[in-house]
Each structure stands twice: as structure tokens, then as C-alpha cells.
Amino acid sequence: MVEKVAIAGLGLIGGSLARRLAARGVEVTAWNHRPHPYAQAEAEGIHCVPALDGLVDAEPDVLVLCNPLKAMPDMLHSLKPLLNAHPDITLTDVGSVKAEVRAQVAEAGLGECYVGAHPMAGNELSGWQAANPALYDNALWALTVDERTEYRRFLAVARLVADNVGNRLIVLDDDTHDSCAAMISHMPHVVATALINELVGDENRNIAAALAAGSWRDMTRVALTDPNRTRAMVDEDAANVEHLLRHMASRLTVVADNLRDGDADAIKSFFAEGQPFRDYKANGNGVETRNLPIPPQGWQQALLQSARRGEALTGFLDDRTARISTPKAM
Amino acid sequence: MVEKVAIAGLGLIGGSLARRLAARGVEVTAWNHRPHPYAQAEAEGIHCVPALDGLVDAEPDVLVLCNPLKAMPDMLHSLKPLLNAHPDITLTDVGSVKAEVRAQVAEAGLGECYVGAHPMAGNELSGWQAANPALYDNALWALTVDERTEYRRFLAVARLVADNVGNRLIVLDDDTHDSCAAMISHMPHVVATALINELVGDENRNIAAALAAGSWRDMTRVALTDPNRTRAMVDEDAANVEHLLRHMASRLTVVADNLRDGDADAIKSFFAEGQPFRDYKANGNGVETRNLPIPPQGWQQALLQSARRGEALTGFLDDRTARISTPKAM
DSSP states (O other): OOSEEEEEOOSHHHHHHHHHHHHTTOEEEEEOSSSTTHHHHHHTTOEEOSSHHHHHHTOOSEEEEOSOGGGHHHHHHHHHHHHHTOTTOEEEEOOSOOHHHHHHHHHTTOGGGBOEEEESOOOSOOSGGGOOGGGGTTOEEEEEOOTTOOHHHHHHHHHIIIIIIOOEEEEEOHHHHHHHHIIIIIHHHHHHHHHHHHHHTSTTHHHHHHHOOHHHHHHHGGGGSOHHHHHHHHHHTHHHHHHHHHHHHHHHHHHHHHHHHTOHHHHHHHHHHTHHHHHHHHTTTOOEEEEEEOOSSSHHHHHHHHHHTTOEEEEEEETTEEEEEEOOOO | OOSEEEEEOOSHHHHHHHHHHHHTTOEEEEEOSSSTTHHHHHHTTOEEOSSHHHHHHTOOSEEEEOSOGGGHHHHHHHHHHHHHTOTTOEEEEOOSOOHHHHHHHHHTTOGGGBOEEEESOOOSOOSGGGOOGGGGTTOEEEEEOOTTOOHHHHHHHHHIIIIIIOOEEEEEOHHHHHHHHIIIIIHHHHHHHHHHHHHHTSTTHHHHHHHOOHHHHHHHGGGGSOHHHHHHHHHHTHHHHHHHHHHHHHHHHHHHHHHHHTOHHHHHHHHHHTHHHHHHHHTTTOOEEEEEEOOSSSHHHHHHHHHHTTOEEEEEEETTEEEEEEOOOO
């Protein structure tokens, strides 16, 4: 449990987090690049400050950067002298790409106090007006660490997420996070966009759109969201997305070849290959809970292996013993 | 309006159609390869017959084949002598691939009385127990014709769909139907399956699955349905699916190349390309209704062009004047 949290940026993610923490009794100090949310935020018990130094002067256990990624270098530059004067404050963020943020933090000379974080929460909306504490209901966070991360820094952010926000978390290195995010979000966004481009390029596009039912609607939904936001997301994780797109192109070409050759066995294998994921989805949510001792040495790898087994941290018995859920795994 | 309809096959699609038509006052005669639905069907006013000749002896305006595609050759072989004795009966079907059915119908020597049909209705269920008249609520049908189709045959099926079932319809040739169905359903099913295969093949698959949110869930939902059914669907439309998979592979490779090269303009173009479809989806459902005269010559092409404009037939003022809705178009 942490007592004081500072939040920079009261948009959808930061605003929802501030409201949720304040409602759960945490002392929250917040800053936003424009003051329009302040009156309502103050009414909800969120202490708002006019400048970044106010966030640091509040001496929070954790300072959460909820600003857009493009504002990150300027933010870090401004925070550097402030945080140097308050070395106990742990810095984290909520960005959807982690390697780039850690590089920016290191560039600003703030690497020692940083733990990466990415809450798997969000919707198509944005801004303080859309902020809602329920956005974090049942959310899972990915925290990212490296071999230099101090355990106490990790513990501060992990306890904030598990004890204060009331969420589950998994612990990864930045590259694992970014490649997995590319797999389940960034690359599929490109695929969905390629699908609508394929339809738009067809002379029978109105006919195809008229025939379209649930499968098409579901597979193209994400292509309908703001293409500039999607493009930024893909750009930020370009190498991973590129890699996975080549895999996908190769998989689709193999199926095309098999269809041309009438290779029934190969087609059958293609459709059987994903069975572990079908079984995983069919398994339901039978959650078993148990304790995971966290070793003093190699704790980063121990927690990564736990995540690979499909486990998530739900809380702490003490500083070196996590409670984990093992919902299901492939 | 037609008065008498015969239905072969009381599964999800045929059973739902029989129940809907009977409830709307049509004289329905039905046959099923197993008699288990008969007691309940008879109680709903559907006249059930023990053999195929009973369907033809009832002298329906339209005989609708709702059997699985794999049973089609045997069905047609059995129906051939019966329909030859009743040349006024129009034959149609409800299969999701049309060129192959027409070829089978022609092979059986029944091409003259045939009009293709594909109701865009269905769900993950199957069998009489799942049959539900509401399955056809607001459904769109694709009817398929060729240059040899007699107008009166088309009109019988079109009036059955519009006046009796109460649905909208568009009129296509078989190839246009099959390539559009490949676009919005068969090919995307392969893409969804390739996505789950990609995840299953990754050492971090449990982590990726844990991070997965709405975009992944929606884009892979259809890959969770019975892979054997999907495989059969893809096999039946193999050439179109192959063609579209190669297009998709090429599109994904181009984006991968652009990401590698950091070609921001090309990436921007890629995300802009599908804008007509985004606009189309955002346009809502402002339906304008007007009359479409159907010319005696070239009616097939006239109706295909209407479908290309995004129009759908909703009924008939008289035998040569359709009512059409023009909801929206790209």
C-alpha cells in the first residue's frame, strides 16, 4: 500500500486513475497541461497543482506520467532537476510502448528511479470528460523492469497497482512487453486496416459491404478508430510490427499456395495449429490462488517466468511474497 | 407473394425459414433427412412429408434446398425426374457459395428452373432445435442469376424473399457473390486463424494472451468457431480466397517494408486508404426508398449495377417495378 501518488496528465487514463485512487483513500496530487479539469477534480478530493514542481513537492511515493508519448522528452527534461532533489520518488508511466519510454527516461538521466507500467485499460474515448474510475475494473497491468531496477522501486509501483488500484499485474522486460503488445494489438490494427483497404479497392465494395455480417464487423472494428492514433501506435513499435507483419504475410501466402495446390492435409494442419488458443479460451476462468516467493537475486527473471506460465500478481503477503492467480495457460 | 413453398432440410437455416413462412401464412411443405423435427413442425402448421417426391407433389411455387452442400449432388439426382414432371416449380437453395451449386444444378440438368440464393443470416448454432423465425429479422439475401435465368423464375424467388419472408435482397451473378463472400467472410476467417496461430507459435503466448484486450478478442473471435466448418467454407471458395490472401500478404509486406524504411508518407497513405469505408460506417442508416424499373432485356446487369450502387430490393410494385432502399454507399 502506498500513501501518496502524483499524477501528471488528467486525460482518460490519468484522470480515471486519479479518480479511482482518490476514491480509495489515496492522497492524490495532480497536474494537467491545461487546468480545465481542476474544479471537478478538486471536488473529488484530488489536489491540483499549477506546475510540475507541485507534484514533486508533495513528496509522493510514486509519480505517474500519464501524458502523451510525444510530450515525454519535455516532461522528463523539466522533471529531472526536481526529482534529483527528491530521490525517493519512484517514477512510472502508463504508455503502451515501453522500450522507447525507458530510453527517453535514461536519456534524461532518470533511469534509476523508473519502473515502466502499462495498464490494459482504455476505450475509444479520450480526455478528462471521459475519465471513469471503473475503467480499471478487473484491469491487468504490465510492469516493466530491467536488470538495474531496484526492487524497492518495483515494489512501490506493484503495491500501488495491486493494493491501491486493486488490479492484477505481470512483470516483464520492455522487449517482451513491446513484442507481445505488437502481437495482440499493434499488428492486428494493421491487419484490420488492410482488410478495409482491400474492400475499398474492390469495384464491388458496396456489395461486399452489404453482405458483411458479424465476422467482418468484428475483424474491422479497430480499423474504424482514429487512424492517426493507430498510426502513432504502430510507429512507436515499428520493428516488432514489421516482424509480425512479415510472419503474417508468410502464413497467408502458405495458405494461398495450399489452396492453389489443393493440399487438403496442409489446410487441415493450418486450421488445427491454433487449437491451444481455442482450448485456452474455452477453459473458462477457474482461478487458483497461491503464494510466489520472490528471490532477492534474479527476481526480474523469476517474475517473467511466472508471467510466461500465465500467472498474475494480485497482491503481497509481505515484501518478498506475492499472491498470484493462475487463471489458465496454454 | 407466393402461396406454396417446399423446403428440403429443417436445420438452422431451413427450419427457421419454414417456421417463419408458416407463421406468415404460407403453405409450407417440408422434408428432412431424419424425421425428428416432424412432430413439432407439424404442430406449427408445417406439412411434413416422408420422401422428396412429397415436396414436388405439393406443387410449390418454389422449392428451397436447405441441405448441406455435400448432400447436394445426391439431392439433385433424386429431384431431377420429379422436377421434370413439374416444370413450373422454381428451384433455389441457401448455400454460402453459389458458383459450385449452379454447376451441380446444371450437371443434374436442372439449370433452367434454378435461381441461387444466400440469406445473410445464421449464428454459431445448427439443427432444428436452434431454428428460430427471428433469425431472418432484417436479413439481406443475395440472389444469383445468369444470362439464361428466366425472369419469372427470378421473380418467384425475389417475391418469396421480399413479400413472404419480409427481407431485402440484392441480385448478383455467381462470381460476384462468391468473390464478395470471400472478401467479407471466407478470407477474414483465414486471417483470424493465422492470428491465433501466430500467437500460439510464440514463446510468450501466455503473456500476449494476458495482455489481449478488445482488439484481439474481436479479430480472433471467428477463429474460435468450429475449424472444420471454416475449412469446408474456405475449400468451397478456394480460388477467391487464394486470390484475396495473396492481396493481403502483399499489403502487409508493403507496410512492413514501409516501417523498415521509415517511410512516413507511405504509412500515412496506408491508413488513409480505407477512409471511404470509415465514412460509410459513420453514415448511419438514412434509408431513402424509391422505385426501380426493371428492363425486359439486360435485367440481370441492371440489377447488378443497382447492387453496386449500394441499393437493395425491398418489394415489388408490380412484376417490373421494384421498391429499393438506398441506405448508403461508398
